[in-house]
Amino acid sequence: MPRLLMVPGPTPLSQAVKEAQSRPAVSHRSAEYKVICRRVFSALQWAFQTKNPVLVYTSNATGAVEAAMRNTCNPGDAVLSLNNGFFSERWGRMCQQLGYDTTVLTVPEGQAHTAEQVKAELAKKQYHAVVITHSETATGVLCDLQAILQVVQEAGALSIVDSVTSVGISPLPMDEWGADVVIGASQKGFMSPPGLTFVGVGPRAWKAFERAQYPGVAFNFEICREFQTRDMPPFTPATHTMFAVDVSLQAMQAEGLSAIHTRHRRNKLKVREQLSAMGCELLVPDVANTCDAVTVAYPPQGWTSITLREALLEEFGIEAANGAGGLMDHTFRIGHLGTQRDEEVNQTLAALHQLLNR
Numbered sequence: 001m002p003r004l005l006m007v008p009g010p011t012p013l014s015q016a017v018k019e020a021q022s023r024p025a026v027s028h029r030s031a032e033y034k035v036i037c038r039r040v041f042s043a044l045q046w047a048f049q050t051k052n053p054v055l056v057y058t059s060n061a062t063g064a065v066e067a068a069m070r071n072t073c074n075p076g077d078a079v080l081s082l083n084n085g086f087f088s089e090r091w092g093r094m095c096q097q098l099g100y101d102t103t104v105l106t107v108p109e110g111q112a113h114t115a116e117q118v119k120a121e122l123a124k125k126q127y128h129a130v131v132i133t134h135s136e137t138a139t140g141v142l143c144d145l146q147a148i149l150q151v152v153q154e155a156g157a158l159s160i161v162d163s164v165t166s167v168g169i170s171p172l173p174m175d176e177w178g179a180d181v182v183i184g185a186s187q188k189g190f191m192s193p194p195g196l197t198f199v200g201v202g203p204r205a206w207k208a209f210e211r212a213q214y215p216g217v218a219f220n221f222e223i224c225r226e227f228q229t230r231d232m233p234p235f236t237p238a239t240h241t242m243f244a245v246d247v248s249l250q251a252m253q254a255e256g257l258s259a260i261h262t263r264h265r266r267n268k269l270k271v272r273e274q275l276s277a278m279g280c281e282l283l284v285p286d287v288a289n290t291c292d293a294v295t296v297a298y299p300p301q302g303w304t305s306i307t308l309r310e311a312l313l314e315e316f317g318i319e320a321a322n323g324a325g326g327l328m329d330h331t332f333r334i335g336h337l338g339t340q341r342d343e344e345v346n347q348t349l350a351a352l353h354q355l356l357n358r
């Protein structure tokens with residue numbers, strides 16, 4: 001039975017991406033590879049809606065968030081970390097490990113921070129940076145990033161935005177909204193295998209970099225930027241993930257950003273509506289606060305998250321995700337990002353209908 005991966009990243013791979021993955025090995029210093037890099041670096045600026053460099057690292061996204069912190073913050077700096085679920089909670093712990101004077105502002109799972117809450121916290125002391133998770137993939141919550149960025153800027157703090165399941169999926173015009181660091185990953189909206197992560201770095205973040213004491217070498221912003229101006233990665237990259245991202249970005253450019261956002265929103269609304277109709281309670285009842293990449297729901301009566309996911313996989317070959325963090329055993333998650341389009345979403349919903357109507 002063919003498998004359909006409906007977790008919120010990694011996403012299934014298109015035929016074009018699979019072909020890109022099986023190209024012969026290449027030197028990452030060759031002229032041929034430079035052409036690919038140039039195209040990818042420039043297309044990423046398009047996707048991030050920025051004139052600033054988007055640095056490409058061979059890493060998971062967690063590595064990129066750590067890189068962003070090390071390149072813009074120093075031990076002892078006051079850093080505010082917004083926590084509303086499994087992924088955003090990680091950043092607060094990371095800040096503590098890196099020796100920052102860390103404050104974690106927590107709202108319950110399923111809720112989004114408001115700009116007013118952030119503003120009130122920022123009024124208490126001068127913060128150097130605020131770590132914001134735009135789309136919390138564990139709960140399917142999307143915060144009002146534009147409004148939060150506004151209060152962060154007014155407070156004179158730097159913004160580090162985990163947009164792993166929003167950039168290339170939901171509107172996030174980096175320059176227009178004034179985000180300082182924006183982080184994405186190849187395996188999410190960019191429809192490629194894991195391996196590359198993208199870090200848009202704005203002017204205020206470059207200023208902060210100048211005072212960074214421990215930016216390191218492997219993830220050093222300036223080293224990476226300098227190489228990228230010469231159409232190269234600084235160190236050996238995940239060469240074939242770069243091929244895949246190149247192919248995906250070309251497909252994304254052909255589709256257009258606003259069409260991409262509309263498609264994700266359409267599929268999100270369909271999943272929410274049909275899951276509700278099937279008796280699955282949605283974790284986030286208010287659609288206004290929901291991300292476009294994933295929907296989190298409780299199984300209907302008579303099912304658990306485990307039995308539902310197992311039946312979906314065994315009988316239909318469809319893999320949904322379990323809950324994450326505190327929601328692990330209670331919820332299940334359906335991804336609808338990147339290559340998980342209308343056809344895949346319809347197939348998944350039809351399978352769920354069959355299972356739950358039995």
Ligand SMILES: Cc1ncc(COP(=O)(O)O)c(C=O)c1O
Nearest residue numbers: 060061062087135137162164165
């Ligand atoms: C919002 C968010 N942040 C961070 C991560 C971590 O990404 P990675 O596993 O690539 O480190 C994920 C992964 O799903 C995510 O959804």
